Amino acid sequence: MPQDFMNTSGGPISKLCREYRVAPEELLVIHDELDLDPGDVRVKVGGGHAGHNGLKSIINKLGSRDFSRIRVGIGMPPGRMPVVDWVLKEYRNVEMEDVRRAAIDAADAAEMCLEHGVVFARDRVNGAGKPGSR
Template sequence: MYMIAGLGNPGEEYEHTRHNAGFDTVDALADELGVRYWKNEGGALVGKASYRGHELLLVKPQSFMNTSGGPVSKLMRAYGVAPDHLIVVHDELDIEPGTIRVKFGGGHAGHNGLRSICDKLGTRDWFRVRIGIGRPPGRKPVVDWVLSRPRSKDDTEAFDHAVSEGADAVLCLIDNGLEKTQQKFN
């Protein structure tokens, strides 16, 4: 079993913001895999799917970004998911909009959702699909940037492309492992 945890903030005011790239990617996966039913479980919305012989848990924590680790760790324990079968999808400031990167392990780089997961799991050894949102232009504060929606046609297309690529990368990671997925997407 794999758990795919998309990070974001619950509520309409945060829908499709840059910080919710993880939620949007998990929603794209749900559409592709035919997940129509979401259950509120362990502080998250959980959808279940089968993919090429693997059971998948699609997870969107509903506790806000900074405390994502609680629902993720609770569901991992409940379903017996090992950290090396956890794939976290999140926004990444240091990656250009429209691109993604896949990696295993690493720090949290100041991302509070990742920090929370690291703290609750007691390890940093899990997969990450990083959705590029880029840095804010000019002197715009980072918090205002990540909590805003892409506005221009080009920004929206780049964001949507990265979300789609992120969903494809998750399935590639399950099918082909890290090295081949990095060769294809990084």
């Protein structure tokens, strides 16, 4: 199992995909998402990187955007806090329950993707008609 920072995860992920003959369309990436409220979970099929350095790395090394994602909301940093400080900050005890709930929801979404397919999971998790459901 690769142990690397998200920002440079494209190398290990592409190596594993080659080694195990996993096509980009079969890959499921779980990542943090600034554009979602903290704790919100969404499933997405394909797409760009939206400025996310980890997704940029994966897209660059795979040569494809056609992998699916489970996006876990962390919200935008308050005030003028740099994004890097926001995504790497330690959670306070009061925030940990939201983190635990989001982790469970993301794991449930991943299980649904594996058992029923990404489109089914996307429609179920995101809800028909919700922004980002397609």
